[in-house]
Amino acid sequence: MNEYERNLIRCVCKNDVERAKQFAKLILSANKAKSNEAFCADMLRQLETKELFELPLNIQGLLVVEDPQETLNVNRYYLSDEDGEIARKILQLSDVSQKLADLGVNYVNSTLLYGESGTGKTTFGKYIAYRLGLPFAYLNFSYVISSYLGDTAKNLAKVFDFIKQKKCVLMLDEIDAIGMKRGSKSEVGELSRIVIGLMQCLDNLTSDTVLIAATNRMDIMDPALLRRFTIKHEITRLYQWEQEELIRMFFSDVRVPIEPSVIQDMASTEETQAELMNRMILYLVQKFSREGV
Ligand SMILES: Nc1ncnc2c1ncn2[C@@H]1O[C@H](COP(=O)(O)OP(=O)(O)OP(=O)(O)O)[C@@H](O)[C@H]1O
Ligand SMILES: [Mg+2]
Incomplete structure (x- = not known):
């Protein structure tokens, strides 16, 4: 046993989690064995995830940062073939952009998701963060605009300044709230300035950030x-057989047996993923109410 390992165990015995993490990082970074390489890289990423949770005061309330390993239940997440294809591309580009960064070339891995409300755009962003083992930093434009319109450009600059130094998946949700076509009828001078400011912020991102934006108003995007x-990439409603698979995954994860005929009935209507999720929850509510649990 080496000194790092002894210190790690000492910290665990004293319940000093923060210092234990520091020693865990030292042990992982010192690893030379090829067979442990993937494990060490994965664990280091996860340990770094926790560091982002401390947001500076000036951006608290604008940006929400979460650990997708804790907030996304992948056992209940259905990845369609089309979305899976895009996820693979994004993960691959993430490796490529790291390699390019080592060569001094800046390339930002950036994806715009579009599609109707409730099809899973935000959840997909979280899934990507989960797969990359990175923190999920979430900024909702409609909230920022409605709460702080006059200060939006300044606030965005603060958020991007902070994010620039962090490895994370940055999700810009409801980007259409400011992404409207400049010069269109609905143009408001202030919003137009914010769009320009946002584009400058995006241009200054580094390859450490995996950028994902989402909109359900592709038609008004600048x-x-x-x-x-x-x-x-457009995220669409699931086909019936995909819905059936989602239903199976959900009920198996909550450990409630479900008849194949009920699965078929549930999946047979045209619904978004959000509507389907609500229906499955309602089914559980009714079942438990009937059984008096
Ligand atoms: N692929 C999926 N597998 C399982 N559940 C899903 C999936 N996609 C969406 N959901 C469920 O639907 C809910 C709504 O999804 P989400 O908020 O990601 O949709 P959205 O496209 O971002 O909607 P909006 O445009 O209104 O923001 C999620 O909380 C989740 O419960
Ligand atoms: Mg959303």
């Missing part, structure tokens, strides 16, 4: 803003 995203 073309110059759209150009900032390498991948544009």
